[in-house]
Amino acid sequence: MAVKGRFAPSPSGRMHLGNLFSFLLAWLSVRHEGGSLVLRVEDLDPVRCQPAHAWQLMEDLEWLGLTWDEGGESPASWQSNRGHLYAAAFEALTAQGLTYPCFCSRIQRLNEAPHLHQVSPSCPCAALTAEEAAQRALERQPSFRVRVPHETISFTDALQGPYAQDLATQCGDFPIKRSDGAWAYQLAVVVDDADMGVTQVVRGRDLLSSTPRQLWLFQVLGLKAPEYIHVPLLLAPDGRRLAKRDADLDMGALRRRYTPQELLGLLAHMAGQQDSDCPVTAEALAQRFDWAKVPREDITVDAALLDPTY
Numbered sequence: 001m002a003v004k005g006r007f008a009p010s011p012s013g014r015m016h017l018g019n020l021f022s023f024l025l026a027w028l029s030v031r032h033e034g035g036s037l038v039l040r041v042e043d044l045d046p047v048r049c050q051p052a053h054a055w056q057l058m059e060d061l062e063w064l065g066l067t068w069d070e071g072g073e074s075p076a077s078w079q080s081n082r083g084h085l086y087a088a089a090f091e092a093l094t095a096q097g098l099t100y101p102c103f104c105s106r107i108q109r110l111n112e113a114p115h116l117h118q119v120s121p122s123c124p125c126a127a128l129t130a131e132e133a134a135q136r137a138l139e140r141q142p143s144f145r146v147r148v149p150h151e152t153i154s155f156t157d158a159l160q161g162p163y164a165q166d167l168a169t170q171c172g173d174f175p176i177k178r179s180d181g182a183w184a185y186q187l188a189v190v191v192d193d194a195d196m197g198v199t200q201v202v203r204g205r206d207l208l209s210s211t212p213r214q215l216w217l218f219q220v221l222g223l224k225a226p227e228y229i230h231v232p233l234l235l236a237p238d239g240r241r242l243a244k245r246d247a248d249l250d251m252g253a254l255r256r257r258y259t260p261q262e263l264l265g266l267l268a269h270m271a272g273q274q275d276s277d278c279p280v281t282a283e284a285l286a287q288r289f290d291w292a293k294v295p296r297e298d299i300t301v302d303a304a305l306l307d308p309t310y
């Protein structure tokens, strides 16, 4: 069966070097195998996401020669247009008695940071009777959590190796729908990866701790889970993770300093695919791509890269 990967950007700002590193590895892995890619726009949060960022991101990927085969401009691949699928999954979980309304106010903040591994605080709402919940719902709109079992979910990441998590103690009941109606990241990615036939997920290893939750959702929803490959993060010389606030490393700045081939050469060197950062095309890299050469540990980028005067 042909491998199918995905780009799943959140259009909350310009793509930066760290995002690009993950996207490049996802693309190389699939293209090396002759597989296909879908580009899905993860714009669940109407406050943080703007369509203009998605258009810019697609243009940046095209500039680099990182092509996709499905999705992208198609409205059906934007999460903001896919709520009916998440609602159906939510109903399926509810029919199994796995959801409950939560009236705690912290849930919104928890939901805003899917990249951070946070154990949900023990939520008293899990113990509310249906009558009590109905009474509380008259006063405020609840969010919804999914009730996790005391079960250890384990899997083998293709790069990071074996990983296991006890959902009840290491994760806790997690939010799947916000009180304002927005769907949670964890539910949406599972539904989308299954619906889009994704067989391989390549993403930053900051999301490793989300994976057991997602595998469990695949299982209870009767869906087929993809293979996971969690790649290293790029770090600044002082050890902090590169983020969208490092404007000197966003695609606007990078495109002023480098040609596509020069930028790919730099990233290919970081990814262990060549001995130097000499310029290279995406196609040439795809032909010789080798996962065995990709480092597992986070990568500290050269200080010169962060220096706008360089």
Ligand SMILES: [Zn+2]
Pocket: 101, 102, 103, 104, 123, 124, 125, 126
């Ligand atoms: Zn609660």
